[in-house]
Amino acid sequence: MYAYIDGKLTFKNPAYVVVEAGGIGYHINISLNTYSALGGEERCKLYTWLHVKEDAHTLYGFADEGERRLFLHLISVSGIGPNTGRMILSSITPLEIQAAIIKADLPLIQRIKGLGAKTAQRLVLELQDKLKKEGADSLISVPQHNTVKDEALSALVMLGFAKQTAEKTIDQILKVTEGTLSVEQLIKQALKTL
Numbered sequence: 001m002y003a004y005i006d007g008k009l010t011f012k013n014p015a016y017v018v019v020e021a022g023g024i025g026y027h028i029n030i031s032l033n034t035y036s037a038l039g040g041e042e043r044c045k046l047y048t049w050l051h052v053k054e055d056a057h058t059l060y061g062f063a064d065e066g067e068r069r070l071f072l073h074l075i076s077v078s079g080i081g082p083n084t085g086r087m088i089l090s091s092i093t094p095l096e097i098q099a100a101i102i103k104a105d106l107p108l109i110q111r112i113k114g115l116g117a118k119t120a121q122r123l124v125l126e127l128q129d130k131l132k133k134e135g136a137d138s139l140i141s142v143p144q145h146n147t148v149k150d151e152a153l154s155a156l157v158m159l160g161f162a163k164q165t166a167e168k169t170i171d172q173i174l175k176v177t178e179g180t181l182s183v184e185q186l187i188k189q190a191l192k193t194l
Contacts, residue, residue, distance in 0.1 A: 002059070006045040012038060014090075017061065019044060028061035029082075031071075031089035037063035051082045060086065070094045077126045079119050087114050101127050133162050149174065152186040161194055169193050 005028065007021030016029045017038070028046055030038075038044055046061030047068040060082055062068040067089065074085040074097075088097060091112040100108045101124055109120040134157065149170055156166035169190045173181075181189070 001050045002048045004045055004047045005059075005061070007043065009038065009042060009044045017044070017046070019046060019061075026059060028059045029086060030061050031067070031086050032091075033067060033089050033093060034061060034063040049082075058082065067094050070098060073127055073130060074123070077119075077123055079122060084114050088112050098131055102131050104128065148181065148183050148186055151183045152190060155183070155187050156190055156194070166190065166194065 005019050005021050005026050007019045007026075009017060010020045010025060011018035012035070014030075014032055014035045016027060017035075018025045018027055020026075028048060030046070034046070046063070047065050048062070049060045049068060049072065051058045051060065060071065062071060071082075071085050071089060074080055074088055075082055080088075092100070092108070096108075099105070104124045106117070106120050106124065109115060109123060110117060115123075152170055153163070153166055156170075157163050170186065173186060173189050173193070177189075
């Protein structure tokens with residue numbers, strides 16, 4: 001529902017922040033990773049995810065889009081809810097979590113509070129291929145000024161294509177075409193080839 005909230009940071013502690021935007025103070029749960037990234041900023045932009053339950057609507061905030069994407073992968077695994085996902089992101093950095101899942105480093109994953117052997121195995125089983133497919137740089141923040149190639153590549157990855165395969169296809173199309181293509185045209189041609 002909310003992609004991000006940008007506003008004045010009125011309160012901050014390791015568990016949550018209050019961000020005032022448009023005269024409204026948003027209570028946003030954060031991980032220790034996000035807490036560290038905020039530093040002493042007076043103004044902040046948090047990428048958010050809204051968890052809706054019968055008895056509560058809870059906002060979770062992340063320092064960057066990559067952390068939010070990893071959080072959504074984590075909570076897609078059976079037995080891992082938003083609070084456990086936040087605990088995982090608070091225990092080790094997102095890059096370490098991603099590497100541990102890809103390498104099936106079960107001992108490291110099990111050291112995270114609240115994760116037992118079965119949950120760690122489930123994390124690896126369900127997320128290993130997804131995270132490998134996205135590539136090691138999927139947690140790096142998306143640049144603000146994307147080229148047509150970057151936007152088309154991002155769209156194809158979101159549609160489920162492997163990043164390396166999509167990138168090769170886009171490069172081949174760009175070599176063959178004489179004029180400049182729009183993002184839409186590039187995606188359409190790539191979809192015909194893939």
